[in-house]
Amino acid sequence: MAQPKNPEKHCTYLPPESEKKSTKAMHDTPMLDQLVDGPWPSFVTGLKRLAMDNNMMVDLLGQLEHSYNTRLGYWKGGTVSVFGYGGGIIPRFTELMDDDGKPMFPEAKEFHTVRIQPPAGNFYSTDMLRQLSNSWNKYGSGLIAFHGQTGNIMFIGTTSDNTQHFFDEVNEYGYDLGGAGPCVRTAMSCVGAARCEQSCANEMKVHRLLVNNFIDDMHRPALPYKFKFKVSGCPNDCMNSIQRSDMAVIGTWRDDMKVDQDEVKAYIASKSRQYVIDNVISRCPTNALSLSDDDTLSVDNRNCVRCMHCINVMTKALSPGDDHGVTILMGGKRTLKIGDTMGTVIVPFMKLESDEDYDTLKEIAENTIDFWAENALEHERCGEMIDRIGLVNFLEGIEIDVDPNMVTHPRISSYVRMDTWDEEVDKWKQRKAAG
Amino acid sequence: MSEKAKPRTPIETGCPDGMQYMHPVYLKNFGNWKYHDRPRPGVLHHVAKSGDEVWTVRVGTQRQLGPYEINLLCDIIDNYADGYVRFTIRSNMEVSVTDESKVEPLIQAFTDAGYPVGGTGNSVTMISHTQGWLHCDIPGTDASGVVKSLMDELHDEFISEQMPNRVHITTSCCQINCGGQGDIAINIQHTKPPKINHDLVANACERPSVVARCPVAAIRPAMVNGKPSLEVDEKKCICCGACFPPCPPMQINDPEHSKLAIWVGGKNSNARSKPMFHKLVAAGIPNTPPRWTEAKEIVMQILSAYKADACDWERMGDWVERIGWPRFFELTELPFTKFHVDNWRGARHTLNASTHIRF
Numbered sequence: 001m002a003q004p005k006n007p008e009k010h011c012t013y014l015p016p017e018s019e020k021k022s023t024k025a026m027h028d029t030p031m032l033d034q035l036v037d038g039p040w041p042s043f044v045t046g047l048k049r050l051a052m053d054n055n056m057m058v059d060l061l062g063q064l065e066h067s068y069n070t071r072l073g074y075w076k077g078g079t080v081s082v083f084g085y086g087g088g089i090i091p092r093f094t095e096l097m098d099d100d101g102k103p104m105f106p107e108a109k110e111f112h113t114v115r116i117q118p119p120a121g122n123f124y125s126t127d128m129l130r131q132l133s134n135s136w137n138k139y140g141s142g143l144i145a146f147h148g149q150t151g152n153i154m155f156i157g158t159t160s161d162n163t164q165h166f167f168d169e170v171n172e173y174g175y176d177l178g179g180a181g182p183c184v185r186t187a188m189s190c191v192g193a194a195r196c197e198q199s200c201a202n203e204m205k206v207h208r209l210l211v212n213n214f215i216d217d218m219h220r221p222a223l224p225y226k227f228k229f230k231v232s233g234c235p236n237d238c239m240n241s242i243q244r245s246d247m248a249v250i251g252t253w254r255d256d257m258k259v260d261q262d263e264v265k266a267y268i269a270s271k272s273r274q275y276v277i278d279n280v281i282s283r284c285p286t287n288a289l290s291l292s293d294d295d296t297l298s299v300d301n302r303n304c305v306r307c308m309h310c311i312n313v314m315t316k317a318l319s320p321g322d323d324h325g326v327t328i329l330m331g332g333k334r335t336l337k338i339g340d341t342m343g344t345v346i347v348p349f350m351k352l353e354s355d356e357d358y359d360t361l362k363e364i365a366e367n368t369i370d371f372w373a374e375n376a377l378e379h380e381r382c383g384e385m386i387d388r389i390g391l392v393n394f395l396e397g398i399e400i401d402v403d404p405n406m407v408t409h410p411r412i413s414s415y416v417r418m419d420t421w422d423e424e425v426d427k428w429k430q431r432k433a434a435g
Numbered sequence: 436m437s438e439k440a441k442p443r444t445p446i447e448t449g450c451p452d453g454m455q456y457m458h459p460v461y462l463k464n465f466g467n468w469k470y471h472d473r474p475r476p477g478v479l480h481h482v483a484k485s486g487d488e489v490w491t492v493r494v495g496t497q498r499q500l501g502p503y504e505i506n507l508l509c510d511i512i513d514n515y516a517d518g519y520v521r522f523t524i525r526s527n528m529e530v531s532v533t534d535e536s537k538v539e540p541l542i543q544a545f546t547d548a549g550y551p552v553g554g555t556g557n558s559v560t561m562i563s564h565t566q567g568w569l570h571c572d573i574p575g576t577d578a579s580g581v582v583k584s585l586m587d588e589l590h591d592e593f594i595s596e597q598m599p600n601r602v603h604i605t606t607s608c609c610q611i612n613c614g615g616q617g618d619i620a621i622n623i624q625h626t627k628p629p630k631i632n633h634d635l636v637a638n639a640c641e642r643p644s645v646v647a648r649c650p651v652a653a654i655r656p657a658m659v660n661g662k663p664s665l666e667v668d669e670k671k672c673i674c675c676g677a678c679f680p681p682c683p684p685m686q687i688n689d690p691e692h693s694k695l696a697i698w699v700g701g702k703n704s705n706a707r708s709k710p711m712f713h714k715l716v717a718a719g720i721p722n723t724p725p726r727w728t729e730a731k732e733i734v735m736q737i738l739s740a741y742k743a744d745a746c747d748w749e750r751m752g753d754w755v756e757r758i759g760w761p762r763f764f765e766l767t768e769l770p771f772t773k774f775h776v777d778n779w780r781g782a783r784h785t786l787n788a789s790t791h792i793r794f
Contacts, residue, residue, distance in 0.1 A: 004549060009507060011497075011549035034725040035580055038587030041504075041549055043497040043579040050501045060569075067568035067577065068724040071690035075572045076683060083442035092570060113570060121453035122522040126509035128456055129520065133505040142501045146522045149565060149613045156499070156570055168443050176448045187450065191521065194453070194461040195481055195489065195531070197468035204453050212449035219447065235705035239524060242710050243703055244615055279747050285707055309706040313748065316470040334612040336677055337650045339779050340712050378644060 011041040015052050024055040024107060031068035032061065050142045056157060057141050059105035063096055066104070080112055080160050082167045085219040088115050088177030089163050110159045114140070114166055115152035115178035117186045117211070120204035121194060122147065132170065139166035150228065151188035152178040176215075182379075183221035184214040184369070185228045188241075192233035192251075198311060199233035200251030200324040201352060206361065207231045210247070213362055214369065224376035224385075227369060234320065235308045241332070242343040246382040247365060248329040254349055255323035256301040263317035264297045280310050325351045326361075330368065331383025341383040344391060346398075348405035364398065371397040401431060458519040458531045460489045476596045477552035478538060479529075490538045491531045492516075495551045495561050495586070495593055498526040499569075499579060507548055515541040525561040525603070527554045553594035557747075559602040559738070560593065562586060565613045573680050574608035575623035575693040576722045581606045584726045585621075585734060592738075599745035599754065602738070603701075610675050616701030616713045618751035619737060621730055624696035624718055628672040629685035636664040640682035648677050695720040695730045699737060699763075700752030711752045717769050733769070740766040759793045 004010035026048075035044045047064070050057040067073055080091035090113040096104040103109040116132075118124075132153070136144055141157030148154040158166060167177065178186035187210060190196070192203035210229045217223060230241030233251040241248030268276050273295070281289045285307055288300040297317070311318045328350070329343030347364065351357050368382065375397065376385045386394045395402060404410075454462065464483035471481040479491040496504070508528065512520055515537060516530045523529060532541060542552045554560035562585060565571065567578030585604065592598065605614035607622040614620065636642070642665055646654050653671035657664055665682070676687035687693070697720065701713030716737070720730050737751075744766055745754035755763045764771045777785045 005547050009510075009548055011504065011507070013503070031725045032580075035583050038583070039590040040495070040551065040583055040586035041497040042583055043499045044583070046497060046499060046501050046504060049503050064568055064577075068580070071576070071693070071722055071724065072688055073568045073571060073574040075570065077572045082445065084445045090570070092572065111570070117450045118522075119451040119453040119456055121457075123453040123456040123461075124520050124522075125456045126512050126518045126520060129505055130509055133500075133502045137502050143499055144501070144505070145499050145566075146496070146526060149563065149615065154566075156566075167445070171446055171448075174448060174451050176445070176450070188524065190524075191529075193466040193468075194457055195468065195491070197470050197481070199466065199468070202466065208450045208452065215447050215449045218449075219445075237703050237705060237710070240615060240703035242705075243701075243712075283707055283748060305705075307705050307707055309748070312706055315472060319470070334616070336611055336675070337648065339781065342710055342712070377647075379648065 012036075012045055014045065014048055020052045022051060022053060022055045022058050024058040026051060026058055027062035027065060029061055029065040032065050047143070054141060055107040056111070057108075057143070059108035060111060060141065060157060063094060063105045063108055066096060075111070080163055082164050082177065085177055087179060087181045087183055087219060087221040089113065090115065090180055091160070108157070111141075111157045112160065112163055114155040114158065114163055115148065115150075115180055115186065116155060116170060116175050117178045118147060118151065118153050120187075120189050120207045121191055123194070131173065132175070135166060135169045139169070150178070151186045151230075177219060179218040179221070179226070181221035182223045182225045183219075183227070184211065184217040184223070185226050186218075187211045187229040187231065188239045189231040190233050190238040192231075196233060197315070197319060198236065198308065200253050200320055201231070201233050201249070201326055203231045203233045203251070205358070206249050206326070206352065209358055209362060210249070210365055213365070217369065223369070223373050225379050225381050227372070227382060229365070235306050235327075236312065242329050243332045243334075243340075245332055245343065246330060247368065248332060248343045249361070250327050250329070251324060252306050252327050252349065253321035253324050255321035257299060257304060257306075257311065257321050258319045259297055259299060260317050261296050264314070265295050267314050267317050268295050276314075280313050283309055285309070325349050328361075328364065331381070331386045333381045333383050337379075338384050338387055341387065343383070344386065345403075345406045346395070346400060348403055364400070367398040401427075456519065458489070458517060458533075460487055460531070460533050461519075463487065473556050473596070474538075476558060476594060477542065477555055479555060487533070488535070489531050489533055490535055491529050492538065492541050492545070492552055493523070493554045494528045494530065494545045495554055496526055496528055497579070497583070498561075498564070508550070511541070511544045511548060515544045523554075525554070525563050527561050551590060551594050556596045557598045557600050557602075558593055558596045559589045559598060559604065562604045562606055563614055563617070564606045565608050567608045571608055572683075573611075573676070573688070575625065575676075575688045576608050576695070576727075577724060578606055578608055578614070580725055581621065581727050581730070585731055588731055588735065589738075598738075598742055600748050600750045602741075602751065604734070605701075610677075616698070616703070618699065618701060618713075619734055620698040620701060620713050621734065622696055622698065623693055623722070625674040625676050625687050625689070625693050626719075627689055627692040628667050628669045628674055629676070629678060629687045630689075631659075631665065631667065632684040632686070633659040633662060633664040635684035636682065637662055639684050640665070642682075645678050645682045645685070648681055650675060650677060654678055690722070693722055694718060695722055695727075697730065697733055697737070700750075700755050702750050702752045704750075706750075707748075708753055708756065713752075715775055716763070716767070718774060736769070737767050762793060 078091040145154035189203035189207035230245035328347035332343035605617035607614035696718035698713035
């Protein structure tokens with residue numbers, strides 16, 4: 001790698017030994033040292049810089065090196081929280097003891113993480129980033145992960161006492177703990193309306209409305225298991241909400257998508273007709289696009305499934321319609337325990353404009369969490385409960401009517417008792433009549 | 436006599452409003468953007484309906500940041516941009532400027548400080564990952580180290596846009612898969628049942644909930660050496676490690692037998708195809724710090740087959756669906772074994788019930 005222009009302002013910089021403030025000698029870390037070089041910024045260099053500053057990181061490096069040698073982890077959990085809350089801290093105590101039962105790396109024997117909710121959309125001013133960093137440098141190791149997989153700012157490494165001091169300080173300037181344990185978790189939302197033309201929702205508003213409505217359920221874990229909200233502004237689902245959240249709110253539109261025919265022509269002129277046929281027209285999953293001989297594009301909007309592909313390719317010529325709303329899916333999660341589940345459509349479309357619309361969204365979330373809290377087994381995610389009791393029982397529990405958009409296709413199995421068929425048909429007719 | 440300090444009551448403000456930290460051009464044009472393009476790898480250019488324009492430089496970080504890095508990056512953002520930053524879901528920083536002439540100096544400043552500019556469009560972007568040995572209580576491997584080692588190799592793919600479509604890679608240190616699914620996911624896969632320390636189970640574990648946690652009902656209460664403990668039916672055990680978090684004396688991690696498995700074709704977006712789960716392609720890969728060479732080689736093999744064979748805009752999963760799994764194994768030269776055939780509930784739907792065979 002080329003020599004940095006200014007080595008003191010470079011990610012590879014390590015201060016000279018004379019500037020070492022930590023009093024404990026560094027451990028030898030031959031394994032970790034092999035992760036110092038290479039073009040990607042090295043977390044090991046970062047840890048070493050922090051170890052020049054505090055003894056906790058000196059010993060943290062010692063324990064991590066030990067893990068690299070033995071290929072085992074050495075942290076155990078525990079119970080640590082702040083006054084008034086029950087969760088939000090990930091306690092870590094070292095399990096690495098010497099022959100006398102004393103910690104091998106005593107300065108890092110307590111190494112807790114404080115989960116703090118970032119501003120919706122992960123927006124920061126540099127002043128705020130520096131302020132958060134200063135607070136953590138005062139009470140913790142200095143190491144911060146932007147961000148953990150649930151979406152929290154992870155302030156990694158402090159003692160039990162200092163979790164409270166740190167929380168008190170950041171809480172005074174507007175930051176609150178996130179979730180840990182069986183509770184409503186920190187949510188995530190995309191950049192959305194702030195900088196994306198594909199946004200069909202006010203993602204930050206939905207995000208904050210949902211999470212802040214359940215703040216008690218976040219801070220005092222008492223639910224069957226975790227419950228996650230994620231908000232994406234369009235079906236590109238940059239927040240991975242269908243697979244990774246219990247309740248996914250995704251922006252969409254129900255009128256016609258917008259086509260700027262001049263821009264279509266300009267795009268064809270710049271990329272070629274064949275490129276557009278091969279990469280746009282023939283990639284439409286429902287064959288809803290047709291390119292005419294005069295290079296105008298027609299869209300069968302009734303059969304467009306709002307997949308976003310053509311809009312992603314032709315960002316200038318094509319865009320979502322104006323009649324925005326959201327689709328809600330519930331029950332996404334990875335393997336443990338019943339196998340992987342994607343979220344299922346629960347609300348195919350709802351408007352989010354008026355205060356009443358947002359109240360309705362809140363009610364759907366409240367009904368869902370209430371029903372799940374009542375009916376789930378211990379450690380059972382919402383999607384697993386739906387799998388166990390059946391979608392229809394879940395829908396009845398949260399008072400939402402069945403809709404053909406909820407299924408890929410109707411049932412295949414004839415093993416079902418249907419003696420109330422006529423009543424169900426009447427309900428369908430009444431719903432249709434009510435519009 | 437000093438009175439004991441009264442504990443401070445928290446202010447339950449919840450999630451802070453992002454608006455207060457937003458670039459003014461974002462605020463002004465909130466919900467009113469017109470289109471975007473990418474003038475070069477690592478740069479997004481958005482145009483608002485008002486005519487306002489904004490250029491956003493995306494820069495890769497090591498995710499774990501200390502005060503030195505934060506101040507270094509913030510100094511660059513203050514000196515060369517407008518003092519605002521956001522983080523993407525994959526730990527990249529996005530820094531916006533409203534003056535096009537500031538873009539190149541900003542990129543130069545990040546590059547001079549050793550931070551790669553890229554991760555946009557059809558690049559291999561930053562790997563989404565977990566905590567690993569650094570902080571997790573149940574990790575089978577490290578996270579940051581695997582990612583550092585892979586991103587060193589993928590640096591050129593991060594700073595350019597040469598893939599058929601975007602590539603999202605994830606790593607996870609246990610089968611819970613906190614890293615999430617990806618076009619390529621590298622996850623721990625245990626291959627031996629837990630080793631139980633029967634002296635500790637009674638005190639450390641709530642036995643009925645551990646029994647309930649097992650996906651295949653392989654755990655049952657038992658008296659061992661006169662102490663209440665748990666036993667595992669090792670013929671039934673699938674070595675998933677689900678019992679380990681609620682019962683640490685059931686150690687699942689093993690330096691030899693905790694292997695890595697690689698999964699391919701996960702996609703969260705609804706673009707073209709519906710979202711899809713990643714599928715197993717390789718397993719039995721040794722867990723080898725500090726550089727995880729064996730896993731890295733397989734990832735590079737898969738990426739090079741995808742890069743050579745996929746059409747523009749095909750995500751890894753789209754590509755495999757078009758060419759079929761037999762061709763995938765042929766092109767990547769990975770072995771297909773009996774373990775690739777699913778046998779979990781719903782497995783029947785993963786079998787080929789047709790004569791659709793490619794020759």
